[in-house]
Structures are given as C-alpha cells and as structure tokens.
Amino acid sequence: MSHNLFGWFQKSKHLDSSSGVEELFLFLKGYINREDLIDTIWLQYLRVPHLPADEQEAAYVSVYTKLEDFIVTNNPLIVVRRITRDQLRADIREKVKVDRLPSLLQLVFLPEKDRIMRFFHYIASDLIREIISVSGEQRLGEIGDPVLKKCGVSGLRLNTDGISYETALETSPVGEIRAALRDLYQCLYSEIFSVVGQATAISIVTRLYERIAKTQNTEILTDFFFYVPEDILISERLSYLSKEELTKRVSEATGEEKKKKEEAQTLAGQLSVKVKELENQSRTTEETKRAMLNLLEDARELETTLKTERDRITAIVSSMGEGLYVVDTSYHITMVNNVAATMLGLSREEAVGKNLTAVTKLYHNGKEFSKEERPLMRTLTTGESIVMTMEDDVEVETGKTRFPVALVTVPLKKDGMVIGALVTFHDVSRDKRMKETIEAEVVERTYQLQGEQAKLTASINSLVAGFILTDKEGRIITKNPASETILGISHTVGSLEDIEKELQGAIKLNEQHVRGHTEKKPVRVKDILLGTKHLELFFAPIFLSGGESEFLGTVILVQDVTEAKVLERSRDEFFSIASHELRTPLTAIRGNTSMILEYFSEELKNPEFKELIDDIHESSIRLINIVNDFLQTSRLEQGRLAFNNEAFDVSKLIADVLKEYDVTGSRKKLYLRYVPPDKPLPLAFADRDRVKEVLINLVGNGLKFTEVGGVTVKIYLHDGWIRVVVEDTGRGIAYENQMFLFHKFQQAGDSLFTRDTTKGTGLGLYISKLMVEGMHGTIGLQYSRPGVGSAFGFALPIAGGEHATSRAKQPVAPET
Structure with a gap:
C-alpha cells in the first residue's frame, strides 16, 4: 500500500480545524485543577484566532507545548494526577479527533515513523515546488532516485505530489529513514542553490525556519535542524542548541546523575546498616553473604543506569556538527565534544580539566581579547547569553592554527546561581571566503553594469x-x-x-x-x-x-517626420501637376495621329513614314495610360478619390469582365474560365466601377504573364466576406521577389534593376490595393510558384454585414 503525503498536507492545510483545536485545549484544561495558574497561557490561546492566518498554526503548537509542560511537570492538587508526556499524548490520541488538528499540531501525536515522514514533507514541499517551477517534473526523479537508492531504504518515492512511501517502509529502522531523508533534503537544497542561487535557497529555508520557530516546540525544532544543511542558519542553530536543547539535556543529565549518586549513597548507607543488623542478629555467615550479594547487585544495576545516562549525553554532544565545551566558574573545561577537541588540537581526554585560557586565545577585529573581555567571562559574570556571528570578526587561536568563528555562550545555573557556562562555536572560514568571493563578484558585476549603463545612455542620447x-x-x-x-x-x-x-x-x-x-x-x-x-x-x-x-x-x-511629409506632399503635387500638364499635349498627339491614320492613310505612300506615325500613336496612348495611373495614384493617396459604395452582384460583374477579355485570350490561345459558386451569393457592398478596375487589372496581369494554359476566376463566401480569386498558369513569381508586390513602381521580375518586358508602370497592383482597402476590403497574393503559376485574391464586405461600415483587417481567403 502506498501513502501519498501531499493529500494529507493539502487536506490539513485547508481543513476547518477550529472545532478540533477547541476540543484539544478543553481536554487539556480538564487535567488542571488550578486554572488560575494558566491564565497567561489561556489568554495566548484565546488570541490565536485574531492572528494572521499564516501565524495561527505555529501559535497553536506553542500554546499546546506550554500547557503540556505545565501538566507533566506539576504534582497532584495543581493537576488532576501525575502523568508522563507519553501518557498524556496517548490519552489525547484516544479521546480527541487528532486528524482535525492543523498539520503542525498533528505531528506531535503521530507514531514516530509517520511523524518523520510527514514532517519531512512539510519542510521539503517549498523546495519541491521551486524545483518543479524552475527545472520541471522530470528533474525530481533525477535528484531523488539516486539518493534514496544509495541509502538502501526501499519504499520511498519523490514525485510531483511530494514524498510517498510504501508499507514495506515499516520494516526499515528509524535511523536509516531519517538519514535517507536528510540526504534527500540536502540534495533538494543543493539543486535550488545551483539553479537559482544562494540567496533564493537560503530565503526558502529561512522563511520555513521563521514559521517553525514560532511553535517554540523543542521536538519540532530539533527535527528541523537535523535535516537542514549545517552551513546555513548558523546563528539560529547555535542559539537554539545552546539555549534550549543542550542546556536542557545537560541540566537534566546532571540532575539525574546527582540524584542517582545520592540514591547510591543512600543505598550504600542502607547496606552498611543492613550488614550491622545482620551481624547484631547473629545470623549465619551464609545468610549475611547472600544479603550482601543482593545489595551489591542492586548497586551494580544503579551504576549501569548511571553509565547509560552518561553515554546518552555523550552521544548527543558528539553527534553535533558544532564544537561544544562546558567550563566551570574557574574557567576549567569539564566537558568537550569531538568537534571542539579537534578544533583545539587536543584529544577529549587532554582537553578536560585544562584552563581554557591556556589552550586558546580569542581575537576581535584582529586584537586579542583580555580574559575579562572574553564573551565566556562576561557570561559567567553577568549570567547573560552572548551571540557573536561571522560579522563580528571573531577568531580563535589554538597555538597550531587560527581561524574565524561564530559562537554562542550560555550560562548554566542552579538555584539562580551561575555554576558554569556552555559554549558552542563553528568554523566560518568557508563562509567568509564565500562572502568575500560574492562581494568581489558583486563589485565586478556592478562595474560591468555601470559600463553597460553608460553605453546604453550614450546610445539613447545619440x-x-x-x-x-x-x-x-x-x-x-x-x-x-x-x-x-x-x-x-x-x-x-x-x-x-x-x-x-x-x-x-x-x-x-x-x-x-x-x-x-x-x-x-x-x-x-x-x-x-x-x-x-x-x-x-x-x-x-x-x-x-x-x-x-x-x-x-x-x-x-x-x-x-515633418520633412518627409513635406517631401512626400511636394512629390505628389509634382506628379499631379505634371500629369495634368502632360495630358493635354498627349491627347492632342493621339488625336492628330488617329486622324492621320484614319483620313490620310492613302497619302502615306512611304511604309517607313506610316510605321513612324503608328509608333507615335501607340506611344501617345501608352503615355496617356501612364499619366492616368499617376493621377489616380495621387488621388487615392491623398484621399481625394470618392467611392460610391452600393450593393451589387459580383458574379455578374465577373462575367462582364471576362467577356471583354475573351478576344485577348483567344488571340494568345489561352483559356479564360469562370467557376461560379455552388449556390447564389449575397450582394457585395462596394464601388462597382472600382471593383471592375481591380478585376480587369488582375485578369489582365494573368493573361499578360501566361504563355500556356489560361486564367481561372473563382468566387465564394467565407467567414462573412465575398472572396474572389484569380488564378493563372503563368511564369510565377520567385519567393524572394514576392515582397515587392503591391508596392509603388515595383514589379516582381527576376531582376530589380531591369524593367519588365510587358511595358508596365509597376502601379497596377498598388492602385488595386488602395482601391480595395478604400472599400473596406483586403487584397493579397494567395500563392505563387515559378513555372506553375500564381493566384491573387481580394475580399469585399457583404451588403448589410458587420464589415460593410468598418475598416477590416481580415486575411485574404486561404489557398485553394
């Protein structure tokens, strides 16, 4: 069976847990006789619903922790009965609906393996979401599978829903599961570090720590620091381990050890009294021996218990990643872990009992602390905890080496008196080098950025x-x-x-x-x-x-664009004036040559002279057509050409135009076809005469550039537009020349530097484009392939349709 923790996390996150929380705290209140002693704690509980939503969960855990500590540390009369922490939680699991509590508060009551898995999912979910966002879902498997396989814990899976596990995981030892999850968490953190940078990675973990720290729950904070890499949250880790976990455990262990020593002394006294009683009662030697052996066995069991407690404390201290030592009020070391001994260049046995000033020197900003100025001495004197971070520039010298540290000193007290101090410290050499590297890189990048900014500013200003x-x-x-x-x-x-x-x-x-x-x-x-x-x-x-x-x-x-506008207007006016002035003499030349050819042809005996007159007549006609194109272009560009839009039948217009070109097609032995629509089309709304000019131009171009085959005209209705397509089987247009179509004085021939042999002006398609767009339509090239042919098409609005009165930006009909 597979367990998906994402569903649990989402459910508990969005669950209305107010009823479950109320049930839990009323149950706890039922254990307390002296409710007046918890007024402050209960007031904190009542204030939680008024906190911001993202702070309520941690606040409930904090209040619960305080109430739990109150119940398990007090005696009857204050509380209903004496009860241990485990017994209290068992009662809660049995009588309170734990599954209706917020996710963080649920963790307190879960079985150990479930709590480990769910807490890991809680702290890893932000990293998982960031990796999916930056690198995609596949990257999760690439990160998780090798780590979990290497750890040898089967049944764990990392996926887009979070962390899931099989029931087979229940056979795996707790230590192996925790170690595997710690390796996995640190791989996820390293992935974020390498992909989006140190700042983002640390920010994610810091935000998580800030939420968890508000719970003030030792167990949750201990689990959190177990998974998080040791090179981040250094000050927070040192402060927590010093103030909370280590002080508590060392004090508890010291108290238990003294208590059990007192029990041993009491037992020894009882043994002495018992022996005397046995002697005084004149019992047999064998009975006395047996009684003594029994008492000695009890003493050995007590010694074994004391040794187990010492070993437990030693294991806790030795497993830390930071250096730790405890000194008494005379500055002598009474306890040290392996990390601290290694940093001091001594074995643990050599370090214990030595005066701290004899084995270390402490420097601040390069200057040696005097004994009185040392943070440890200030703690022993004032009873205050002192935290010094990497920014305080503190260094330790052991005689063999000197290195920068971050440290925390915490007083150890008994009955309000300082009896010693606990010191944790961490070598920050790597952190300082990293900081210096980052600062150097920031300076370099800033210089580069300033250079780029200067270039950009100069470019913009120029x-x-x-x-x-x-x-x-x-x-x-x-x-x-x-x-x-x-x-x-x-x-x-x-x-x-x-x-x-x-x-x-x-x-x-x-x-x-x-x-x-x-x-x-x-x-x-x-x-x-x-x-x-x-x-x-x-x-x-x-x-x-x-x-x-x-x-x-x-x-x-x-x-x-003032100057460009003036030049454009001057050019247009020049073309307009020049064209008007040219039309009068050209019309006279055409008229006179026509009269000569019609009325005086018999007097033209010389063939060469007659050919000369023919050339003059044809040239005048061509010049008049060019002048007319110039004038029409000028009027269209200046908006001085009126469009008399009306409803008309485009199909009938196409038939009329094809009749006019029938002779031309027959002369070149080309076909001229019209493909009517399958059903009657609605009327178009445009200027009939201008549409006719566009059709004449497109059909004329098709016949002009076609040597074999012919021209086909199609009409159909598409997307609220009447679309007309003119296809030919002519020479076609190369792709690189198609960009010149529908531009003034441009012909899409093979060369840009020679005019087309068809004697065109390069204005036909340009004029057609201005006319169609003036009637709120569109025109364009459908396709063209060299050696195959071309297809040009235009679209007109339907009479009474939505496009008839608004300028359309619709594409021409798709290729057919």
Missing part, C-alpha cells in the same frame, strides 16, 4: 528620434534630449501626464501606454500634428519573460 522609457504607472525613468526638442517639453517632466499637460492634451500618451499594456503588443500612432510638426509615435510595452508576463513599462519612440 538617437535622432526621441526616446522615453516609463514604468508601468507611466512615470518617466529616462528620456533623451531629442525627445525634449521634438516635443518641446521641459527637462523636469516626470510622467506622461506631465507631458500631456505641457502639450495641452495635443497627444494622448497615457492612453496609448495603457493600450499597449492591455493589448500586449506595440502600438504605432501616425499623422500627429503638433504645431507645425508632423510626428509619428511608437509605443512598445515591456513584459517580464515568464508565465505571468508581468508588465514593467513602455518604450516610446518619437519621430519628427
């Missing part, structure tokens, strides 16, 4: 166009001198709203800033008139890459 960078609220982060010159704004403006006020609302900058954010795409605003200037503005929203796409601000480019 731009001819105006440049403005804002934050998401529209406040200006930076702008270049060109923006101030073009817009005519002061250097002190601080936001887009300030600019709008100075320009008296001539440009709606903030509106376009919001639009870019909302639509999540760049916004281009043309034809802005600011006084005598013509401006174009480009708004580019900036988003932070990632799933949430957080909006950061906007880049605004301001271009003064």
Whole structure:
C-alpha cells in the first residue's frame, strides 16, 4: 500500500480545524485543577484566532507545548494526577479527533515513523515546488532516485505530489529513514542553490525556519535542524542548541546523575546498616553473604543506569556538527565534544580539566581579547547569553592554527546561581571566503553594469528620434534630449501626464501606454500634428519573460517626420501637376495621329513614314495610360478619390469582365474560365466601377504573364466576406521577389534593376490595393510558384454585414 503525503498536507492545510483545536485545549484544561495558574497561557490561546492566518498554526503548537509542560511537570492538587508526556499524548490520541488538528499540531501525536515522514514533507514541499517551477517534473526523479537508492531504504518515492512511501517502509529502522531523508533534503537544497542561487535557497529555508520557530516546540525544532544543511542558519542553530536543547539535556543529565549518586549513597548507607543488623542478629555467615550479594547487585544495576545516562549525553554532544565545551566558574573545561577537541588540537581526554585560557586565545577585529573581555567571562559574570556571528570578526587561536568563528555562550545555573557556562562555536572560514568571493563578484558585476549603463545612455542620447522609457504607472525613468526638442517639453517632466499637460492634451500618451499594456503588443500612432510638426509615435510595452508576463513599462519612440511629409506632399503635387500638364499635349498627339491614320492613310505612300506615325500613336496612348495611373495614384493617396459604395452582384460583374477579355485570350490561345459558386451569393457592398478596375487589372496581369494554359476566376463566401480569386498558369513569381508586390513602381521580375518586358508602370497592383482597402476590403497574393503559376485574391464586405461600415483587417481567403 502506498501513502501519498501531499493529500494529507493539502487536506490539513485547508481543513476547518477550529472545532478540533477547541476540543484539544478543553481536554487539556480538564487535567488542571488550578486554572488560575494558566491564565497567561489561556489568554495566548484565546488570541490565536485574531492572528494572521499564516501565524495561527505555529501559535497553536506553542500554546499546546506550554500547557503540556505545565501538566507533566506539576504534582497532584495543581493537576488532576501525575502523568508522563507519553501518557498524556496517548490519552489525547484516544479521546480527541487528532486528524482535525492543523498539520503542525498533528505531528506531535503521530507514531514516530509517520511523524518523520510527514514532517519531512512539510519542510521539503517549498523546495519541491521551486524545483518543479524552475527545472520541471522530470528533474525530481533525477535528484531523488539516486539518493534514496544509495541509502538502501526501499519504499520511498519523490514525485510531483511530494514524498510517498510504501508499507514495506515499516520494516526499515528509524535511523536509516531519517538519514535517507536528510540526504534527500540536502540534495533538494543543493539543486535550488545551483539553479537559482544562494540567496533564493537560503530565503526558502529561512522563511520555513521563521514559521517553525514560532511553535517554540523543542521536538519540532530539533527535527528541523537535523535535516537542514549545517552551513546555513548558523546563528539560529547555535542559539537554539545552546539555549534550549543542550542546556536542557545537560541540566537534566546532571540532575539525574546527582540524584542517582545520592540514591547510591543512600543505598550504600542502607547496606552498611543492613550488614550491622545482620551481624547484631547473629545470623549465619551464609545468610549475611547472600544479603550482601543482593545489595551489591542492586548497586551494580544503579551504576549501569548511571553509565547509560552518561553515554546518552555523550552521544548527543558528539553527534553535533558544532564544537561544544562546558567550563566551570574557574574557567576549567569539564566537558568537550569531538568537534571542539579537534578544533583545539587536543584529544577529549587532554582537553578536560585544562584552563581554557591556556589552550586558546580569542581575537576581535584582529586584537586579542583580555580574559575579562572574553564573551565566556562576561557570561559567567553577568549570567547573560552572548551571540557573536561571522560579522563580528571573531577568531580563535589554538597555538597550531587560527581561524574565524561564530559562537554562542550560555550560562548554566542552579538555584539562580551561575555554576558554569556552555559554549558552542563553528568554523566560518568557508563562509567568509564565500562572502568575500560574492562581494568581489558583486563589485565586478556592478562595474560591468555601470559600463553597460553608460553605453546604453550614450546610445539613447545619440538617437535622432526621441526616446522615453516609463514604468508601468507611466512615470518617466529616462528620456533623451531629442525627445525634449521634438516635443518641446521641459527637462523636469516626470510622467506622461506631465507631458500631456505641457502639450495641452495635443497627444494622448497615457492612453496609448495603457493600450499597449492591455493589448500586449506595440502600438504605432501616425499623422500627429503638433504645431507645425508632423510626428509619428511608437509605443512598445515591456513584459517580464515568464508565465505571468508581468508588465514593467513602455518604450516610446518619437519621430519628427515633418520633412518627409513635406517631401512626400511636394512629390505628389509634382506628379499631379505634371500629369495634368502632360495630358493635354498627349491627347492632342493621339488625336492628330488617329486622324492621320484614319483620313490620310492613302497619302502615306512611304511604309517607313506610316510605321513612324503608328509608333507615335501607340506611344501617345501608352503615355496617356501612364499619366492616368499617376493621377489616380495621387488621388487615392491623398484621399481625394470618392467611392460610391452600393450593393451589387459580383458574379455578374465577373462575367462582364471576362467577356471583354475573351478576344485577348483567344488571340494568345489561352483559356479564360469562370467557376461560379455552388449556390447564389449575397450582394457585395462596394464601388462597382472600382471593383471592375481591380478585376480587369488582375485578369489582365494573368493573361499578360501566361504563355500556356489560361486564367481561372473563382468566387465564394467565407467567414462573412465575398472572396474572389484569380488564378493563372503563368511564369510565377520567385519567393524572394514576392515582397515587392503591391508596392509603388515595383514589379516582381527576376531582376530589380531591369524593367519588365510587358511595358508596365509597376502601379497596377498598388492602385488595386488602395482601391480595395478604400472599400473596406483586403487584397493579397494567395500563392505563387515559378513555372506553375500564381493566384491573387481580394475580399469585399457583404451588403448589410458587420464589415460593410468598418475598416477590416481580415486575411485574404486561404489557398485553394
């Protein structure tokens, strides 16, 4: 059977646990006779529901711990009966619905293996979620499987739901399970450290510690520090182990040892009295011997118990990752663990009994502490705990080596008197080197960043166009001198709203800033008139890459296109005036040559002279067509060409146009086909004459560039549009030349430097595009393949449809 702890964690996290908590604390209150002695604790319990939601769980554990300590440490009359901690928790499991308690509080009452597994899931869940977010789900297996396999504990699995385990795990020793989970937790931490950096990794563990520390529960904090890597939370670990765990255990062990020594002395006295009684009673020697042996056996059992307790204390102290020693009030070492002895360059046996000042020197900021200034002496004198971190620059010298440390000194008291002190310390050499490396890297990166910032600033300031960078609220982060010159704004403006006020609302900058954010795409605003200037503005929203796409601000480019507008207008006016002036003499030339060819052909005896007149006539016609194209282009670009939109039948119009080209197709031996729709189509809403011009241009191009095959015209209804497609089997257009289609004076031939042999102006498709878009339609190339042919299509709005009155940006029909 498999247990998935994610479900337990989520259920307990979202469970309405108020009824379960109330039941638990009322049950505890029933054990207490003197309720007046717990008024302060009970007031803390009543305040918990008013705390922020994320602090309530730890607060309940803290209050429970205080009530539990009160019950198990007091005698009858104060409490109902004498009871041990384990007995109290067993009663709670039996009579209170533990599964309705918050997840952290449930841990107190769970069997040992379940508590280990669930607590591990509680502290590892944040790391697991971060790894999935950064590296994906597959990475979990790559991290967890090798660690768990190496530890030899079968049945554990790390997955996207957290940590799961099989019932087979129940046969594994507790120590092996804890060791495996500790290795797994530290691998998860190392993964976060390597992928997203030390700061994020430490931040995750620190936030978790802050939640757990509020429980003030020794068991939970002890388990937490067991799993967390020893090189983080150093000060917190030292402070906790010194103040709570170690002081408590050493004091308890010392008290128990003294108590059992007193019991041994009492037993020895009883033995002496018993022997005298036996002698006085004149019992036989054998009976006396037997009684003495029994008493001696009791003494040996007591000695064994004392040795077991000493061994337990020694095991606790020896298993620590920090150095620890205990000194008496005369500064002599009375206890030391292996880590501290190694750091001091002595064995444990050599260290015990030595005066601390004889084996160590302590330095602060490079200057040696005097004996009176040492933190240990201050603790022995004042009874205060002292914490010195890596930032305090404390070093220990043992005669053989000198190294930086972080240390905590805690007083040991009996009956309110200081009888010694406990010191824990940790070599922070590696931490200092890491800090120096990070600080050096920060300095280097800062220098590089300043260099890049200088380059960027110089580049922005050298731009001819105006440049403005804002934050998401529209406040200006930076702008270049060109923006101030073009817009005519002061250097002190601080936001887009300030600019709008100075320009008296001539440009709606903030509106376009919001639009870019909302639509999540760049916004281009043309034809802005600011006084005598013509401006174009480009708004580019900036988003932070990632799933949430957080909006950061906007880049605004301001271009003064006044000169370009003047040149464009001058060019258009020149074409318009020149075209009008050319039409009169060209029309006269065409008229005169027509009269000569029609009325005086018999007088043209010389063939060469007649051919000359023909060339003049054809050239005049071609020039008139070119002039007409120029004039029509000019009117379309300046918006001076009116469109008389009306409802009409496009199918009938296509048939009329094909009749006009029937002779041309027959002359070139090309087919000209019309594929009517399967069913009658609705009427189009456009200018019939302009649509006819577009059709004539597309069909004419198809015939002009086709040598074999022919031209096919199709019409159909698609997505609320009437779509017309003109296909040919001509020479086709190379892909690299297709970009020049629908541009002024451009022909998509094989060379950009030679005109097409068809004698075109390169305005036909450009004029067709302006006409179709003027009727709220779209036009474009469907496909073109060299040697196969091309297909051009356009779309018109339906009479009475939603597109008939709004400018559409719909794609042309898909390739057919």
